[in-house]
Amino acid sequence: RQALYGGTYEPYSISIIEGVAMIGEEWIFYAGLARTSSLEEVSHTRDWVVREIAALAAGETAERLASRGLNHTAGKQNDMERASRLARRAILHYGLSEKWGTTAVPTGMSDEAYIASLTEARRALLESEEQALVAQGRDLAQQVLEANFKSAVIPLATALAEKGIM
Numbered sequence: 128r129q130a131l132y133g134g135t136y137e138p139y140s141i142s143i144i145e146g147v148a149m150i151g152e153e154w155i156f157y158a159g160l161a162r163t164s165s166l167e168e169v170s171h172t173r174d175w176v177v178r179e180i181a182a183l184a185a186g187e188t189a190e191r192l193a194s195r196g197l198n199h200t201a202g203k204q205n206d207m208e209r210a211s212r213l214a215r216r217a218i219l220h221y222g223l224s225e226k227w228g229t230t231a232v233p234t235g236m237s238d239e240a241y242i243a244s245l246t247e248a249r250r251a252l253l254e255s256e257e258q259a260l261v262a263q264g265r266d267l268a269q270q271v272l273e274a275n276f277k278s279a280v281i282p283l284a285t286a287l288a289e290k291g292i293m
Contacts, residue, residue: 131178176217180264183210188268214260
């Protein structure tokens with residue numbers, strides 16, 4: 128997050144030790160965890176959404192880069208589910224897709240009920256826009272990690288392999 132936001136967030140721990148934690152509104156089993164604290168208020172812009180998705184995709188991307196594509200764990204599942212939910216929320220609640228427009232979920236209606244009420248063409252557009260936002264975030268994660276690979280990713284991966292937590 129520091130590479131994505133500068134001084135907006137401060138890291139306070141990172142771990143490759145498995146555990147269970149309340150993330151958002153659900154209990155999640157994780158294979159590793161990075162924690163940060165917010166130093167300032169952020170606006171929910173499209174740029175913020177893409178950066179948040181990049182932060183969620185960073186663990187899986189770093190793992191793939193460090194292992195040269197040879198190591199894939201199930202740890203990315205929750206992160207990518209959260210990235211997809213954020214992309215959907217950005218489109219349906221924040222109006223952050225030009226193609227979708229400003230049509231939003233009516234107050235009191237669940238996202239699921241709203242999506243079920245859409246035409247097939249609108250559901251396909253929603254899915255396409257969600258995928259585009261997630262892809263944009265994953266691309267940003269890749270760019271940032273590649274730019275900092277030798278100076279940050281490798282030293283961090285080495286330290287985590289030795290200590291398990293920092």
